Amino acid sequence: MPHRKERLLEHGYDEIREYDNPTPGWWHAIFLGSIAFSALYFAFWHGSPMAWTPQDSLAADRTAYYARVFRTVGELKADQPTMLKMMADTRWMEFGASIFAANCAACHGAAGAGLTGPNLTDDRYINVRKLEDLFTVVSEGVLPKGMPAWGNRLTQNERVLVASFAASLRGRNLTGRAPEGEVIPPWPTFEPPPPAAP
Numbered sequence: 001m002p003h004r005k006e007r008l009l010e011h012g013y014d015e016i017r018e019y020d021n022p023t024p025g026w027w028h029a030i031f032l033g034s035i036a037f038s039a040l041y042f043a044f045w046h047g048s049p050m051a052w053t054p055q056d057s058l059a060a061d062r063t064a065y066y067a068r069v070f071r072t073v074g075e076l077k078a079d080q081p082t083m084l085k086m087m088a089d090t091r092w093m094e095f096g097a098s099i100f101a102a103n104c105a106a107c108h109g110a111a112g113a114g115l116t117g118p119n120l121t122d123d124r125y126i127n128v129r130k131l132e133d134l135f136t137v138v139s140e141g142v143l144p145k146g147m148p149a150w151g152n153r154l155t156q157n158e159r160v161l162v163a164s165f166a167a168s169l170r171g172r173n174l175t176g177r178a179p180e181g182e183v184i185p186p187w188p189t190f191e192p193p194p195p196a197a198p
């Protein structure tokens with residue numbers, strides 16, 4: 001830097017001499033600025049009620065996504081005709097499968113063959129006698145036996161879809177946990193509504 005008067009320092013290390021080159025002002029400004037910024041950053045993200053977490057963003061995205069997807073169906077009823085209709089629709093069952101993978105697979109296995117929770121692919125059930133019972137078990141859980149209640153954690157539509165998906169696993173008879181409970185009558189068959197008269 002020719003415009004600055006450089007001063008050779010007095011001492012030498014093995015006869016190596018050095019100039020006094022202080023760190024420039026702009027460097028100090030960035031250094032101190034980043035310390036000040038980190039304090040504000042820390043205070044905002046850890047102390048401010050206006051801060052949000054990645055979980056909040058995910059929940060907001062999911063709510064928006066569900067609102068878009070569910071706009072077409074409104075609130076699904078937890079009755080047999082609705083569940084049969086959902087089970088017959090592959091797109092809704094894909095949706096049910098994703099809810100199952102996220103919330104149920106940890107205990108019932110990725111394919112529903114059972115881990116700590118019972119196998120959902122055979123004809124035997126502990127708490128279920130008819131199709132709608134799946135929705136009730138999912139919503140209310142079987143708390144003493146380790147099946148959580150999902151009534152507060154999943155919306156009505158999510159529970160109808162995941163219960164319908166769980167019902168659709170029946171009959172795959174995958175090897176996993178041994179069948180438990182009683183054999184129950186098959187699910188009713190889906191009768192699509194007759195086409196509207198021309």
Ligand code: HEC
Nearest residue numbers: 103104107116117118125126127128137142145146147166
């Ligand atoms: C923490 C483990 C766990 C999770 C997570 C879990 N379950 Fe369960 N589930 C169980 C257990 C244990 C039972 C057996 C209850 C009993 O013995 O009465 C059960 C029972 C059931 C039953 C009744 C089966 C029968 O034979 O009566 C259904 C249906 C079911 N779960 C569906 C689901 C769905 C759908 C989800 C996700 C929304 C889910 N479960 C999440 C542990 C779990």
